[in-house]
Amino acid sequence: MTNPRADRVRDVAKLVGRPGRLKRRQFLAEGPQAVREALRAHNDCLAAGGTAVVEALYATVECLKKYPELLEAAPGSRLQVRIASEMVLAAMTDTVSPQGVVAVCNFVDVPLAEVIAAKPKLIAMLCRVQDPGNAGTVLRAADAAGADAVIFSHSSVDIYNPKAVRSTAGSIFHLPIVLGAELPEVVEAVKAAGIGILAADGYGQLNLDLLQDESAARSFDQEIPDAMYDLAEPTMWLFGNEAQGLAGEEKALADHRVAVPVYGAAESLNLGTAATVCLYASARAQRRLH
Amino acid sequence: MTNPRADRVRDVAKLVGRPGRLKRRQFLAEGPQAVREALRAHNDCLAAGGTAVVEALYATVECLKKYPELLEAAPGSRLQVRIASEMVLAAMTDTVSPQGVVAVCNFVDVPLAEVIAAKPKLIAMLCRVQDPGNAGTVLRAADAAGADAVIFSHSSVDIYNPKAVRSTAGSIFHLPIVLGAELPEVVEAVKAAGIGILAADGYGQLNLDLLQDESAARSFDQEIPDAMYDLAEPTMWLFGNEAQGLAGEEKALADHRVAVPVYGAAESLNLGTAATVCLYASARAQRRLH
Numbered sequence: 001m002t003n004p005r006a007d008r009v010r011d012v013a014k015l016v017g018r019p020g021r022l023k024r025r026q027f028l029a030e031g032p033q034a035v036r037e038a039l040r041a042h043n044d045c046l047a048a049g050g051t052a053v054v055e056a057l058y059a060t061v062e063c064l065k066k067y068p069e070l071l072e073a074a075p076g077s078r079l080q081v082r083i084a085s086e087m088v089l090a091a092m093t094d095t096v097s098p099q100g101v102v103a104v105c106n107f108v109d110v111p112l113a114e115v116i117a118a119k120p121k122l123i124a125m126l127c128r129v130q131d132p133g134n135a136g137t138v139l140r141a142a143d144a145a146g147a148d149a150v151i152f153s154h155s156s157v158d159i160y161n162p163k164a165v166r167s168t169a170g171s172i173f174h175l176p177i178v179l180g181a182e183l184p185e186v187v188e189a190v191k192a193a194g195i196g197i198l199a200a201d202g203y204g205q206l207n208l209d210l211l212q213d214e215s216a217a218r219s220f221d222q223e224i225p226d227a228m229y230d231l232a233e234p235t236m237w238l239f240g241n242e243a244q245g246l247a248g249e250e251k252a253l254a255d256h257r258v259a260v261p262v263y264g265a266a267e268s269l270n271l272g273t274a275a276t277v278c279l280y281a282s283a284r285a286q287r288r289l290h
Numbered sequence: 291m292t293n294p295r296a297d298r299v300r301d302v303a304k305l306v307g308r309p310g311r312l313k314r315r316q317f318l319a320e321g322p323q324a325v326r327e328a329l330r331a332h333n334d335c336l337a338a339g340g341t342a343v344v345e346a347l348y349a350t351v352e353c354l355k356k357y358p359e360l361l362e363a364a365p366g367s368r369l370q371v372r373i374a375s376e377m378v379l380a381a382m383t384d385t386v387s388p389q390g391v392v393a394v395c396n397f398v399d400v401p402l403a404e405v406i407a408a409k410p411k412l413i414a415m416l417c418r419v420q421d422p423g424n425a426g427t428v429l430r431a432a433d434a435a436g437a438d439a440v441i442f443s444h445s446s447v448d449i450y451n452p453k454a455v456r457s458t459a460g461s462i463f464h465l466p467i468v469l470g471a472e473l474p475e476v477v478e479a480v481k482a483a484g485i486g487i488l489a490a491d492g493y494g495q496l497n498l499d500l501l502q503d504e505s506a507a508r509s510f511d512q513e514i515p516d517a518m519y520d521l522a523e524p525t526m527w528l529f530g531n532e533a534q535g536l537a538g539e540e541k542a543l544a545d546h547r548v549a550v551p552v553y554g555a556a557e558s559l560n561l562g563t564a565a566t567v568c569l570y571a572s573a574r575a576q577r578r579l580h
Contacts, residue, residue: 033557141563146553174555209574216506263436263573265464267323269566273431276563277570283553284499 001084004091012092025107027160031099032067037170038103056104058084063100109179116193120148123236127153136167137272143171145279151178187253195234197254202268204257215285231285237278242271291374294381302382315397317450321389322357327460328393346394348374353390399469410438413526417443426457427562433461435569441468477543485524487544492558494547505575521575527568532561
């Protein structure tokens with residue numbers, strides 16, 4: 001493919017915008033890392049009797065020479081790699097340099113019930129997060145911390161936005177995501193499943209380091225007389241909008257409001273930083289005791 | 291001031307670019323939060339017999355009404371607030387919406403010797419970090435973790451870049467920064483001061499959670515037979531370029547290479563996330579034991 005104005009190229013390019021994505025229920029994964037993870041998810045999904053993740057794959061000859069594993073993954077995945085020029089790939093995406101490969105992927109989000117049925121131990125829920133980079137960064141951090149799912153509230157940024165997908169560095173294909181969720185419904189389902197709910201809140205009454213110290217003490221069989229919350233328990237963390245944090249009514253739905261301590265003069269932590277510290281605190285506690 | 295083409299406006303606008311900043315050794319702080327922190331640093335510095343941090347302050351009437359504390363800070367700081375139009379402020383900065391206030395600040399970096407003389411317990415050093423947002427995010431996380439200084443290597447992005455300054459959310463005024471440092475010289479000075487050096491490295495032989503568990507064990511008077519490193523000791527963390535990480539010769543200068551464990555399928559953590567987890571691990575250990 002060498003004509004950047006071909007109908008097929010225009011069709012792919014429509015996935016850069018939200019209306020195009022919603023219409024086809026497809027999105028774009030760009031670059032060797034994201035595409036490799038997409039193909040892995042695709043093969044795993046087909047092997048488990050599921051549906052296709054990757055619908056089409058476009059790459060330059062140079063990219064396939066440099067990353068031959070993309071060619072190796074494709075046959076098993078019943079996919080044909082279509083060779084395209086740099087100009088065609090640039091026309092398909094919103095990046096100056098799409099790194100030579102683009103995959104058209106089917107939406108990968110799942111219903112909330114599917115997440116709950118899998119008995120999750122660690123969930124991150126993002127409420128009204130607006131920046132695609134932040135959303136992707138938190139998804140990637142949740143993946144690294146071994147979270148079982150990430151839930152995005154109703155009025156959050158679209159995680160299928162190309163910038164958000166890039167920020168996940170492939171993590172969008174690693175763990176279940178739920179989109180457009182209503183917080184009260186999520187809280188009801190999560191509580192019914194016996195999962196505790198912690199709101200990350202700079203003004204929270206509980207200090208995350210206190211909870212971590214209590215968790216460490218438990219692992220040395222120390223008595224915790226007035227334990228506030230056991231981080232080793234199945235937990236859903238709530239994270240709020242990057243500018244305003246969680247709203248009062250959102251915090252009220254949590255069991256506790258927990259602050260990441262600020263030791264220096266910083267007014268607050270940014271969203272990705274705070275979410276990382278919270279999720280890793282739970283991940284460590286859950287792995288130490290069980 | 292209403293003329294966006296006035297000489298003074300052009301002079302301020304030159305600070306958006308690196309040559310202009312280097313020539314005048316000044317940079318821009320934009321928005322109420324950053325300017326408030328700049329004024330606080332300015333007043334503290336003058337009170338301690340130091341030199342001015344803020345040289346000039348430009349704000350819209352609307353901004354001063356909304357944030358009257360900017361006016362209150364200014365008299366004590368021997369500064370005159372110059373009222374400017376939105377168009378003038380837009381012409382001074384590279385942002386679409388400069389949020390109504392801009393401060394011209396003198397460079398705040400200090401020599402390495404000054405940092406060492408203050409007997410630091412926690413230092414973050416960034417080696418060849420290229421993205422202004424990443425550099426600012428790590429500086430902000432270091433501030434939150436109570437670090438005593440942040441050192442940027444010779445070929446790092448300019449922390450005075452407006453995007454980097456914005457990402458620090460005011461933290462650039464909170465703790466000492468050293469710029470243009472040569473790693474071998476820093477390592478020599480830091481080692482001579484008895485400070486341990488840990489390289490953050492996804493392939494590191496030490497697991498950060500192991501070090502944290504050892505630290506927790508110490509606080510419960512447990513014996514640590516084969517302790518690798520005590521996180522409570524004065525420590526400098528080395529963080530590498532966001533794409534390639536630390537180079538082999540950079541890692542070789544550290545006492546240990548330490549990996550943040552990845553529990554899920556993520557290939558790695560992004561720089562800001564990894565730095566946060568490492569710095570908070572040290573901060574907790576140092577506060578628990580001392």
